[in-house]
Amino acid sequence: MFQQEKEKFELNINNDNSSVLKFLGVDGWDVYNTSVPIEQEGRLYMFGRVEKRDEWARSHVCLFENVGPDTWKKCEDAVEYPLEDPCVMHIDDKYVLCGTHVLYHCGELECFYAYFYAGKDLKHLHMFTHGPKDMKDIRMVQMNDGKIGVFSRPRGEHIRAKYGSESVVGFTVIDKLSDLSDDVIQNAKVIQDLFAKDEWGGCNQCIALKDGLIGVIGHQCYLDGEIQVYTNISFVFDPQTFKINDKKIIGVRKSYPETPAKKSFLTDCAFTSGITEPVGGRVELYSGISDAYEGKTNIEDPFINYRI
DSSP states (O other): HHHHHHHHHTOOOOOGGGGEEESSSSSTTTTESSSOOOEETTEEEEEEEEEEEEEEEEEEEEEEEEEEEEEHHHOOOOOOOOOOEEHHHHHTOOOOHHHHHEETTEEEEEEEEEEEEESTTSSSEEEEEOOOOOOOOOEEEEESSSOOEEEOBBSSSSHHHSSSSSSEEEEEEEEGGGOOOOOHHHHHHEEEEESOOOOOOOEEEEOOOGOOEEEEEEEEEETTTEEEEEEEEEEHHHHTEEEEEEEEEEEOGGGGOOOSSSSGTTTEEEEEEOOOOOOOTTTEEEEETTTTTHHHHHHOTTTTOOOO
């Protein structure tokens, strides 16, 4: 069982090399579930979900610049986006920002969409498309042949009825960024046996590896009583065979320093952001922690045997 795998992983945790990020320019707001750091013109940036501790699904996304060790400052001259849980990808020589846009109707949460923004300047990106209704965690990767791999994440009772798990991950390929549409994403072929009964999860970051393989940094989740358990995982995906290899846990909530949680059921939640480029066979793993903070820990590169 995945729960037993997680408990075994926790026996060997040493979080001496972990830390909690500090965000300047957003006093009174939490910043969490960030993107991975990304460099532009010699400066290091990160998108972050900004939200009041006592509010839910009422966040916006801001751009932050690295100004010191584990310290990030809000870019006052950058566009803010009506999103949550941002990720940033480099596709077709453009930066692509993806996040979840929540829609309300008569004061009640109605549905959500993945919104995509793109451009050359991280401070000023423009919306160009959206994903299917009620689908989060859509990710892309520029593959070695120049084409674009697209990972979907259908979730719901119809998925549970068909597959047993609460969510699945699909994959498809497009030729260029302008081909991305909700129909393309919706019709992505499902990767079998990624999650067990009643589990859910998805992709957070996708990396082109050697031999056409794709490395995925993701999250895998389950309920433990009333607690929603979120873990950081990795696996290697073969687009030719649709098989996954070397799937493993790379981080859990205990991998990061203790902090208060946004809600009591999120005390064991580590929502994956992604990893940095490897240095000496190791990477920095970033993760939202308990929907209130962003943590970082140093781990062995999960794709050390698959790098180009």
